[in-house]
Amino acid sequence: MSDHNKHNEEQHGKKPGTKREMSRRQFLSYTLGGAGGFMAAGMMIPMLRFAVDPVLKPKAASDWIKVVEESKITNVPQSFTFQVHQVDGWYESDAELVAWISKDSSGKMFALNPTCKHLGCTVNWNDNPAYKDQYFCPCHGAHYTQDGKNLAVAPKPLDEYTLKVENGFVYVGQLHANTRV
């Protein structure tokens, strides 16, 4: 189809009706189709960009949030709730999030997010007698070690919050993939 253009220039001036020359009908359908397509695009592009906007919005980085005194943290994971200010389109709220914080054998603190990496239910520490001292998910039986290492069902270890200690308080920040296992 597109080679009609090329041949048209070569054969310019020749009498019409030869097979390779662009016909008036073809020229008109290309111009009208092109103009129509341009106008339709002018109409559709704003609407499509409008619809895909959530994908293209930059992700907001989370601030450090004070959770609990440093002295409360033990070797056994405990759950602590904290509030994050959440902006969801036109709806702003203070969502309550949970972190399970404990110390490892070397005394280093770490905070895990209890969202199961299988399908997003909420895990609990030491919740099931069959999996003692483990995180257990009630939905499909995924379970994890204290470090968040996935032992069954779940494809990935539990996500981890960045954590810092300042003036005797534990702060959590950005959520990221587990770095301990």
Add this chain to the structure above:
Amino acid sequence: MFKNMYNWIDERLDITPMWRDVADHEVPEHVNPAHHFSAFVYCFGGLTFFITVIQILSGMFLTMYYTPDIINAYASVDYLQHKVAFGVIVRGMHHWGASLVIVMMFLHTLRVFFTGSYKAPREMNWVVGMLIFFVMLGLGFTGYLLPWDNKAYFATQVGIKIAASVPFIGQYIATLMQGGEIVGAQTLTRFFAIHVFFLPGVLLALLAGHFFMIRKQGISGPL
């Protein structure tokens, strides 16, 4: 490539006669602006339909962000207009298109009136056209409330009060439109449902009838 795809489908489903039947018909000389420029008045019906298509598309996209709830309606409109990319354009298309569709429809009605095109055998098409006119007014009225700002609220208040002035049944009409005793939460959801489901459904059915009749009967002759 498109030609090959078309041919592949056409071989199996024989679609050419279908669209030929819809699209391939002569445009009489007296309605062709290329022959007589004054024939542009015959374009108003098509332009009304074109803007209606824009209204339907932009409206579909707007409902991705809009929420028909008295707490959030205004906030969601404010968000989609100012925070979402091209929101001001998409809402602008719907806002200005709403006025333009009434203008085009009015001009189309004038053309039909002054060319006498409503006369036999096209009386039914005139009636269907009038029904479309009132459905469009209904779409304008119900859509006006949805941003839930002061203008929307008081325009609806006034509109419903006018409807309430109908003798005997006025109060019932008002309650039915409001979905209660005041212009409030239930009015907004009700108007939203009417605006995006009921009236567009009726409109598409009426348009189908309008177009079927004009294809069947053809455009009326020259003056």
